[in-house]
Amino acid sequence: MKTIKELISESLTEVEASKSIKRDESIRRVYKACPELKEIDDQILNVRNSRYIAVIDKDERLIKRFDIAEDELQVKRDRIMKINNIDPAFDMEKNICDKCGDTGFAKGSDGTLKVCSCRRKELEQCYEFSGMADFSSYKMKNYRDDYLGDPEGRKKIKNELLKVLLGLSDKDARTSLWVYSAPPQTGKTFLSVCVCKTAINLGKSAYYAKCEDLQTAGTDTLEDLKRIDFLVLDDFADSVTLHNSIGSVLNNILEVRTASKLPVILVTPFSKTELVNKCDMRISGKLQAAGLIAKENR
Numbered sequence: 233m234k235t236i237k238e239l240i241s242e243s244l245t246e247v248e249a250s251k252s253i254k255r256d257e258s259i260r261r262v263y264k265a266c267p268e269l270k271e272i273d274d275q276i277l278n279v280r281n282s283r284y285i286a287v288i289d290k291d292e293r294l295i296k297r298f299d300i301a302e303d304e305l306q307v308k309r310d311r312i313m314k315i316n317n318i319d320p321a322f323d324m325e326k327n328i329c330d331k332c333g334d335t336g337f338a339k340g341s342d343g344t345l346k347v348c349s350c351r352r353k354e355l356e357q358c359y360e361f362s363g364m365a366d367f368s369s370y371k372m373k374n375y376r377d378d379y380l381g382d383p384e385g386r387k388k389i390k391n392e393l394l395k396v397l398l399g400l401s402d403k404d405a406r407t408s409l410w411v412y413s414a415p416p417q418t419g420k421t422f423l424s425v426c427v428c429k430t431a432i433n434l435g436k437s438a439y440y441a442k443c444e445d446l447q448t449a450g451t452d453t454l455e456d457l458k459r460i461d462f463l464v465l466d467d468f469a470d471s472v473t474l475h476n477s478i479g480s481v482l483n484n485i486l487e488v489r490t491a492s493k494l495p496v497i498l499v500t501p502f503s504k505t506e507l508v509n510k511c512d513m514r515i516s517g518k519l520q521a522a523g524l525i526a527k528e529n530r
């Protein structure tokens with residue numbers, strides 16, 4: 233699984249290449265319009281090369297002569313540039329994206345560092361790699377607090393999930409395991425996917441999966457799920473944990489992640505009490521200490 237940071241760093245090679253092509257193009261264009269400038273630049277280059285030899289020879293007299301020659305050429309050059317109104321930085325590499333200086337991350341209007349809009353492609357790709365290929369239309373900006381009524385409650389849950397993601401939750405600092413419990417048809421999956429996408433947008437490694445899919449996940453993915461910054465497991469239910477292979481896979485993931493204090497959110501329509509009572513024993517034990525994200529005490 234490739235993280236957003238890896239994807240952006242891979243694309244930097246491409247960015248560097250196009251920067252250099254752009255620079256070459258700009259130089260060619262300026263020299264074509266002003267051959268006089270090219271002539272002076274060639275002369276400056278010659279003087280510098282000759283000076284370099286004089287430095288090796290330790291010939292102080294010659295070095296000085298070349299220094300004076302370059303100064304004179306530079307004065308001429310400045311004049312030509314001014315007369316022809318040439319950008320003094322025409323021969324320098326320029327950023328493709330001024331917003332992020334080609335780093336791929338830029339501060340948003342709210343001041344937080346996020347994936348820059350010039351890396352939209354990498355971001356979408358990362359969402360796909362992170363288990364969200366089927367949810368391309370789910371976007372946090374479309375999450376409406378007032379949808380289905382109870383805007384306060386919906387906002388509270390959204391903010392609690394974001395706090396867990398950002399490590400800001402003051403609700404229960406002892407745990408990194410959270411149960412997000414809400415009745416069916418309340419937009420849990422939508423919100424969970426959006427929070428997971430937000431994590432990636434902030435440069436974190438994150439993954440969204442349905443619990444039952446752990447059964448078919450490859451070894452590499454399962455290893456990634458133990459180490460990534462943020463994990464959301466949807467459709468969590470006691471029955472899923474009783475399915476032997478899922479129970480032990482899940483238990484293993486939770487064990488490694490809680491030991492490293494890496495957040496996991498279990499999304500479920502069931503109440504925490506019910507889950508503690510009915511889940512696979514190993515998981516039930518962990519759930520007892522888990523934090524609860526719910527509108528009312530469930």
Ligand SMILES: [Zn+2]
Nearest residue numbers: 329332348350
């Ligand atoms: Zn950018």
